Amino acid sequence: MTAQKGKDLLLKVDTDGAGSFATVAGLRARTLAFNAASVDVTDQESAGRWRELLEGAGIKTARVSGSGIFKDASSDETLRQYFFAGTVRDWQVIVPDFGTVEGAFQIAALEYGGQHDGEVSFELSLESAGALTFTHAA
Template identity: 35%
Template sequence: MAQPRASSEGEQPRASDLSFNPRFRTLCLTGECAMGVEKGSAFLLKVGNGNVPATYETVAGMRTTQLSVNGEAVNITSKDSGGWRELLSGAGVRSVSVSAAGIFTGSAAEIRVRNHALAGTIEHYELSFESGERMRGRFLATRLDYAGDYNGERNYALSLESSGAVVSE
């Protein structure tokens, strides 16, 4: 996150120069903010083609995508903690969970995801954002659901769990 600029040369910003942006939970200089609003339709899930290095193809038909970064806390509280819980920084198991849902289109990427889910194999996936940021890692498809009403489209829901490090580029 960008550091607030000083009010004038060498000065720290005054509290009156800062505002809290609740949507992004960030402090910003009044009238400025380091994050821009991004379209949800530009939040894409892509599956690797099995090659090294992987090339990625967008999973078609998606309507919703959700990403959760998870971390287990390691409690190091002792009698010397003064009654307050203390946690160990940088410890614990980290993971990334992805869920997505959309309309089945029969694309090659959807078929590849289905095949990995059926075989229980881990594959490279990429999540990309409108800003150009990407998150890449190896994931296991832990759930793949298909549904369809008699007068509606066939749709799917997908859950992925990371295996190993997920990197942000």
């Protein structure tokens, strides 16, 4: 895989709960992180007292974050409504030449900011709220 343009990493939200995905406009930076908690099953009889982990037992989570500027009143309104309502909705993260991660997320943080001589910006943080799927890029 060759280097990819960061602007091609897209974040899309299901705007109506029926699978109509719209790109979150104005994002300048996006991050997708996967985590898996481990379950320690070490005991006195563990070989050499080395830690032992229980395979496949930890909790898996994903976090998506992004920041940008306001460009599209429709997607801005959707984000604001989902945050204040605590809505869990399907989202897609499209990574060029890699694939699409899709599943339920909830907006965990929505921040607004701005300088007196600049544009209003926002920061967004999503936490996974269920199983995620991955589809390889064609």
